[in-house]
Amino acid sequence: MIEVDHLTKRYGPHTAVEDVTFRCEPGTVTGFLGPNGAGKSTTMRMICGMTPPSSGGATVAGRPYRELPNPGREIGVLLDASAQHAGRTGRETLTLAARTMGVDRGQVAAKLDLVGLNETAARRRVGAYSLGMRQRLGLALALLGDPRVLILDEPANGLDPEGIFWMRGLLRDFADRGGTVLLSSHLLREVEAVADRLVVIGGGTVVAQGGKDELLAGAGTLVRARDQHALRLTLDRAALPATAGTDGGFVVRAEPGEVGQAAADAGLVLTELRPAGTGGLEQLFLTLTAGASTKEAVR
Template identity: 60%
Template structure:
């Protein structure tokens, strides 16, 4: 379990993380979502002792990261896939990690196979890795000690569609076995697919949290896309009920929930060929919630 309590981190007059609190539960994937510069990476750096908090604290399994003996056996971390010696091979990087954690050499082969890095790729130096290969190696390193907690910052960067699907399955399986996963990203659609719970952050503040259904239930926008055999008749019937109607492609966009559109169509005996929500889902909700908190630039020296 990860417990973040009143976490604040300031850089002079700039507040990168502002009184953030949340809990990541075992057996669940928690998505940490926000635009660039929202405070995701700073929060994660505090979690693993790389950045001291100004106020508040983060505990993992009830302990500060710095107090956990042999932390790689308990917490797997991927914050920057390029943060390894560029002159070392992938196998060397994992071997050093295994030796540091007191793991057998066979664990290196297991992890290389898990992330689908071949023997030839494992012998290449990190400087010759693509970004996707670096991400796979970083995930292998994070999983090396068979930890109970994973903290991953933008792990899908550089992965192709097949790699992203592979990563989703890997992390979901890890959580299903009881692991705790905190996954940060600005790729809202990918997190929406895998996450059991989502935490939305903008300008260092939590703006919403919950599962997808809970978040969307709190959205103030509701619209419907509908197509029928007689669009003009349907539009007139909907407008007579006081609903705003505008053309949309081959059909109509109606500013009301789909169930209300269906009810009107049934009353008028109008045949519908398409009926679905017109809201953009989590992405639109996030942009709505962070519209006044997103920023374009960061003060020099302040991490995202």
């Protein structure tokens, strides 16, 4: 299990992550989503003991990462596929890691085979690997110690469609055997296909979390009015949480009847009022994080 408890990270006056709390249960894949600069990688680095938090904490299997006696046997981590020694071969990279973790050397060949790196690739120096091959090697490293938990940041970068499909099956099988997976990816359709739960972060804070089916079913209500400014004020006064929709209007986290009643009480003329629809994870993501990437880019 992964438990993240009120994690906050500040760099001087800039708050990169603020009060982030969530749990990843055994037997599940949790999709960790957000626009660039939202705080995903910083949060994952704090979980893995690579970045000290300003406040709050995180545990894996009940202990902070740095207190695990042999972390690679408990948690497999892939945060940056390029952070590998370019002068070593793929086999040498895994062999050195196996010695460090006390893993039987027979696991090296097994994990290379599992991730689809054949003998020729294993003998090649990592500096000559494509990004997709580095991702596969990084995943082999993460799996080498037979951990119970995987934390993966953009593991499908550089993989072709067949490789992405293969990774989806591997992660699903890992979770179905009782493992815990925290997966960050910009490939929303792949996350939607494999994840059980979702944590969505925007501007350094969690904007939504819960079961995938629950979140996708509760996409909210799309509403437009002749006077959009007056509609915004009306929704705020009625305490109806709303975000600007990706195609105009507002998406409100409430039932259409409740939104329509608030508008009627305010004497507003609505031009559209309907369920936001079932646009899947992409629509949910864009609705929840509307404007977040722009704010981060100019901060």
